[in-house]
Amino acid sequence: MSKQSPHIVTNELLAKYFAGEASDAESAAVMMWVAESAANEEAFVQQKMLWEDLGAVMTDDATTHTSFDVDAAWANVKTAKATAVSNQRKLERRNPWIMRIAASLVLLGGITYFLRSYFAEVQMTEVASASEIINVDLLDGSHITLNEESIIQYPEEFAANLRQVNLKGEAFFEVEPDTVKPFVIHAGPAIITVLGTSFNVKSSAMEDTVAVFVATGRVSFSVGTQEVILTPGEKATYTAKSGLLASTGGSTSTGVDQFWRTRRLSFAGHSLPDVIDAIEEAYFVDIELENEQMANCRLSVNFENDSLNNILDVIALTLDLKVSKSGNVILLKGTGCPEN
Structure with a gap:
């Protein structure tokens, strides 16, 4: 059954993700949230930069697992961010235009450097x-x-x-x-x-x-x-x-979803229409029944590494049918089977 998943990501969840403490479901939710919009991706990058600047994330070559206090770590992030903003405002009051331009250049340079270095490392x-x-x-x-x-x-x-x-x-x-x-x-x-x-x-x-x-x-x-x-x-x-x-x-029990890999089809009391659907998908052909009564027929047989012609011959012999071709369509003819 399908369900709606809003993928709401909070600062606390991002902190757990960067600290390596997020569960598999939480990690997947973060990745889905990032992919939903450019704004989410930008926010993710900025938070990751801030987190790494504080040294709160383990590096890839770490050999031991460290237990993180996520709440404390995120509190430190907020404090550091507030301090940085406060210091920036003090400098801006002294020379606002120069400091704003400088801050913009530093931010742009930092993001560019991060994006280049972070993504360039992924070969x-x-x-x-x-x-x-x-x-x-x-x-x-x-x-x-x-x-x-x-x-x-x-x-x-x-x-x-x-x-x-x-x-x-x-x-x-x-x-x-x-x-x-x-x-x-x-x-x-x-x-x-x-x-x-x-x-x-x-x-x-x-x-x-x-x-x-x-x-x-x-x-x-x-x-x-x-x-x-x-x-x-x-x-x-x-x-x-x-x-x-x-x-x-529907047809998953016939093995058709894995036929390209296993070359096996398995029918255990399947109706003839279900059998035909599986064969059509496996062999890329069109098959039709001559009359509706044939839909009542059922088949129990296994095929492995068999040709299409051999499969059709077995079905025809088992259910007393005849196989004919009309252009690109294969037609199965017969009197059919009584209703169960």
């Missing part, structure tokens, strides 16, 4: 697949299976409290558990957040959709203020045209 690696499926191993122990015509981008070294990657196309993720460093995937407008689990993400620019299917664990799938929590066997899809994020369910 991104890009892996692109062409006409083959490839495997990518990350330094944190996570494993990615990248589908054809897909691109994954990730930093050479993850940040101290977050693991972020960018995806274009489709990939299956097996994320190494880490309770203090959530794994976040940016796929178009969507943000997928996990701690440690396995799931499939498909971002289709052509269809303008992003779909997530969870194999194990729990996954947060969000777009803007919309969010859905998925558990094993559940699937959700975001459609840009409608702007809606919703659980779709």
Whole structure:
């Protein structure tokens, strides 16, 4: 079930985030808040600069974990900020125009230096697949299976409290558990957040959709203020045209969401229309039934590394059907089955 998530971020939550004390959900909320607007991003950068100036954040090469008093630390931040403002006003009263210009130059120079130094240090690696499926191993122990015509981008070294990657196309993720460093995937407008689990993400620019299917664990799938929590066997899809994020369910038990990787389809008493839907998605074909009575037929069979023709032959033999083709459409003919 989807729910609204306003991602309200307070100064106290930012302090916990910079101190490395934020939970995975809180860290994800901060990242979502930053992405919502340029104003949020600017506020985040300014608060981070102030926090780092006070030496309150652990560096990436720290070898021990320090326990922070967040309330006390944030009180120090507020005090330091108030003192700085007071001193600036005293100087402005002495020579207001010069001091305002100087303060503006210092602020602009500081922000520019921070942005250049902070973001320049993040070296991104890009892996692109062409006409083959490839495997990518990350330094944190996570494993990615990248589908054809897909691109994954990730930093050479993850940040101290977050693991972020960018995806274009489709990939299956097996994320190494880490309770203090959530794994976040940016796929178009969507943000997928996990701690440690396995799931499939498909971002289709052509269809303008992003779909997530969870194999194990729990996954947060969000777009803007919309969010859905998925558990094993559940699937959700975001459609840009409608702007809606919703659980779709249905055919996930057939294995079609993982067919590109496993080459397996499994039917256990599925109706013939559900079987056809799965085959159409797996093999990129159009299949039609000759009459509505055939929708009552059900099928129980497993396919693995089978050709489309072999699958159709098995279905036809099992349900006493005939297969014919009319242009690009495959037609299944038969008398059908009685209602259960």
